[in-house]
């Protein structure tokens with residue numbers, strides 16, 4: 001098989017010292033990759049949770065019929081529910097049974113509160129399409145015609161601070177990914193500079209023998225690519241273990257809200273690409289730094 | 299009339315901002331010539347050779363190599379020129395972590411010779427400088443004279459058109475010096491132009507037809523009258 005690249009790298013390998021993994025470089029890269037993978041996982045998980053919240057809850061409304069007279073309340077609730085069912089873009093209209101409301105209110109007003117004459121609003125839940133949700137005022141008007149005591153609660157409104165927080169955390173996570181990538185690039189630049197110093201005499205001799213910048217850069221690039229790949233894989237594996245353990249803890253909590261921070265399997269593929277992207281970035285930065293430095297020599 | 303392979307015209311070299319280390323250097327080297335470069339320590343021999351093997355650019359003046367102006371040569375074309383010049387550095391500059399074999403193989407690898415085609419010429423060269431049994435030794439484990447011979451082998455393995463040697467016999471006994479010189483003479487007879495800097499006056503008398511470039515205090519003197527630019531006949535002189 002004719003593999004010129006391979007035979008060239010065979011020769012290259014003899015030009016510089018072995019002991020590739022001796023320096024701190026691969027470990028620095030491993031630590032950065034660990035943090036990168038963790039923040040990326042956090043970002044993906046939160047983003048997923050935010051999406052679950054949005055599709056699950058925020059297109060939902062609750063209509064309250066706040067009416068002291070129980071008979072009038074029942075009539076208005078029935079009319080409002082009928083009216084809602086006829087509207088386009090409204091689905092899953094459901095009158096919340098009084099027992100459910102009693103159960104909800106029990107801690108505050110005691111059992112059977114509604115039967116004892118304490119006025120409790122009737123509740124109707126409904127899911128909206130995005131289009132219907134955008135025109136909430138129209139729904140309010142139509143329902144108000146038949147049920148003057150109706151008040152519409154938009155779930156998106158009380159979820160807004162939470163989705164906002166999750167959104168901020170998501171962006172923060174991706175910002176950390178960008179920052180660690182920059183730190184990785186800076187570490188590679190330092191490593192290349194120190195390699196240039198260490199091998200300065202060899203580089204000069206190679207130049208004087210007629211070696212091109214590309215030939216010399218290739219020697220270092222390969223080493224740094226391998227270092228970065230090693231560090232990337234170690235960092236990724238460590239982060240993967242942490243993510244799996246955290247996942248177990250989160251499901252052990254059993255909270256609906258935390259449960260939303262699920263981790264889609266496709267995300268693992270994305271995370272696994274990170275060490276590769278890191279190695280690619282390190283190689284590119286190494287090459288750019290090398291060639292820049294070599295150009296300044298004669 | 300021999301073709302010229304290198305030309306210096308009013309070349310000056312200044313390190314940093316001090317006085318000129320080399321001033322008004324003009325001479326022409328003929329293709330296939332054998333030149334000794336002499337002068338007291340610190341005179342500027344190594345500096346002159348560095349200009350010749352393209353490790354430095356002059357501060358002023360004109361240098362032509364292989365019929366091209368190399369002062370204004372773009373960086374990207376330097377490797378091509380450098381591959382046509384072999385250099386024995388005064389301080390050897392062997393790559394410390396490479397064996398004698400790999401040091402000697404370096405120029406061939408740089409010019410892209412395949413691994414399978416390396417063994418024969420490198421082994422031959424090792425034998426030629428009497429180091430066949432030290433093939434895998436690292437420079438640090440070689441004596442000064444042995445390192446020098448590795449450096450010489452490395453300089454000539456690529457069959458350069460010009461061989462520049464800076465004090466190539468400084469670390470060897472007179473017998474080895476005579477052998478190395480014989481070796482240089484052999485290369486010269488095969489057509490390589492030789493420029494050898496040396497303090498060793500005994501060497502000068504050993505090569506028939508060698509010309510001498512003498513440099514003192516950064517200025518060229520031309521004791522043999524052969525270096526004027528443009529050069530005049532006769533080009534070859536001296537019978538030992």
Ligand SMILES: Nc1ncnc2c1ncn2[C@@H]1O[C@H](COP(=O)(O)OP(=O)(O)OP(=O)(O)O)[C@@H](O)[C@H]1O
Pocket residue numbers: 313319337338339340341342343344345346388
């Ligand atoms: N890189 C440098 N920077 C500044 N000055 C230098 C440099 N290299 C050489 N010099 C100075 O230039 C002068 C000539 O040095 P060079 O090495 O060319 O002399 P030389 O003739 O080869 O001496 P020797 O016979 O001892 O090898 C010396 O005075 C030296 O100090």
Ligand SMILES: [Mg+2]
Pocket residue numbers: 343344345388464
């Ligand atoms: Mg010198």
